[in-house]
Amino acid sequence: MLIKPRTEPExxxxxxxxxxxxxxxxxxxxxxxxxxxxxxxxxxFDLLLKDLKGDWLMLNDLLFDCSNTVFQIDSLLISQGTIxxxxxxxxxxxxxxxxxxxxxxxxxxxxxxxxxLKRSESLFRRLIHELGFTFNVEAHLIFINPVFFLYxxxxxxxxxxxxxxxxxxxxxxxxxxxxxxxxxxxxEKLAAIHIKKxxxxxxPSYTYQQIQKGIICKSCGLFLxxxxxxxxxxxxxxxxxxxxxAILRSVKEFQILFPSEKVTTNVIYxxxxxxxxxxxxRNTLSGNFKKVGVGRSAHYI
Ligand SMILES: [Zn+2]
Numbered sequence: 001m002l003i004k005p006r007t008e009p010e011x012x013x014x015x016x017x018x019x020x021x022x023x024x025x026x027x028x029x030x031x032x033x034x035x036x037x038x039x040x041x042x043x044x045f046d047l048l049l050k051d052l053k054g055d056w057l058m059l060n061d062l063l064f065d066c067s068n069t070v071f072q073i074d075s076l077l078i079s080q081g082t083i084x085x086x087x088x089x090x091x092x093x094x095x096x097x098x099x100x101x102x103x104x105x106x107x108x109x110x111x112x113x114x115x116x117l118k119r120s121e122s123l124f125r126r127l128i129h130e131l132g133f134t135f136n137v138e139a140h141l142i143f144i145n146p147v148f149f150l151y152x153x154x155x156x157x158x159x160x161x162x163x164x165x166x167x168x169x170x171x172x173x174x175x176x177x178x179x180x181x182x183x184x185x186x187x188e189k190l191a192a193i194h195i196k197k198x199x200x201x202x203x204p205s206y207t208y209q210q211i212q213k214g215i216i217c218k219s220c221g222l223f224l225x226x227x228x229x230x231x232x233x234x235x236x237x238x239x240x241x242x243x244x245x246a247i248l249r250s251v252k253e254f255q256i257l258f259p260s261e262k263v264t265t266n267v268i269y270x271x272x273x274x275x276x277x278x279x280x281x282r283n284t285l286s287g288n289f290k291k292v293g294v295g296r297s298a299h300y301i
Contacts, residue, residue, distance in 0.1 A: 041090025054176020096151035
């Protein structure tokens with residue numbers, strides 16, 4: 001049973017829009033690609049979890065605060081007596097381990113992902129203890145990408161490598177037993193204390209003037225150039241989308257980029273750029289948002 005689904009991280013949503021509408025500097029661009037890849041890996045892991053047989057409570061993408069220390073968990077699987085904690089990595093290519101240090105094939109040291117796993121595991125144990133629950137906690141580092149390889153990996157690490165995933169999930173399916181009472185209470189509690197807003201989200205500094213206006217094609221990500229009364233057709237990929245849905249997507253992007261700016265017909269008219277008249281914008285806004293104020297101070301929430 002899925003108790004908490006995964007949602008796209010705010011930072012990823014923001015960087016994805018900025019990547020199309022602005023020039024991210026190399027560091028931000030690399031952070032963006034890293035987040036996009038990580039999220040893709042987590043979604044792939046979710047697909048495997050979805051096929052798991054038996055009785056389980058699943059919570060994905062969690063952020064907790066335990067004694068003023070914030071930590072994040074990619075996935076939790078709760079059974080009657082055991083909680084499985086997963087950290088998912090979408091690493092690609094060859095890596096090697098030397099003592100406690102991890103390196104890329106080219107010899108560049110990377111953060112040891114097992115340390116991150118150990119930290120989350122220990123904080124999570126403390127958290128459920130503080131909540132008054134007793135469970136076994138089993139933490140695993142999951143490598144989801146089939147072209148990942150780790151040289152010199154010792155035998156006893158809590159790692160599931162790509163060729164082991166199917167077997168691991170088969171074993172879990174066999175371990176499943178009916179759940180009742182306590183796991184439901186814990187899952188409910190965990191979903192309730194999950195921190196909704198990431199404190200890590202870093203906002204690059206940009207201004208409205210710097211950002212490219214227009215409506216972005218939902219399918220290929222390029223800017224739309226045409227203006228039609230009902231349907232917008234992308235000249236690059238041919239994707240068709242209703243005007244209202246395209247405007248609504250653009251409003252959401254505007255709100256993510258400028259959360260403190262008011263949404264008005266004029267603002268969105270300027271933002272969408274390609275619409276010849278304001279009518280479609282006014283109709284979309286009034287049909288999907290609540291209008292506050294009148295005249296010049298009117299805006300939508
Ligand atoms: Zn397109």
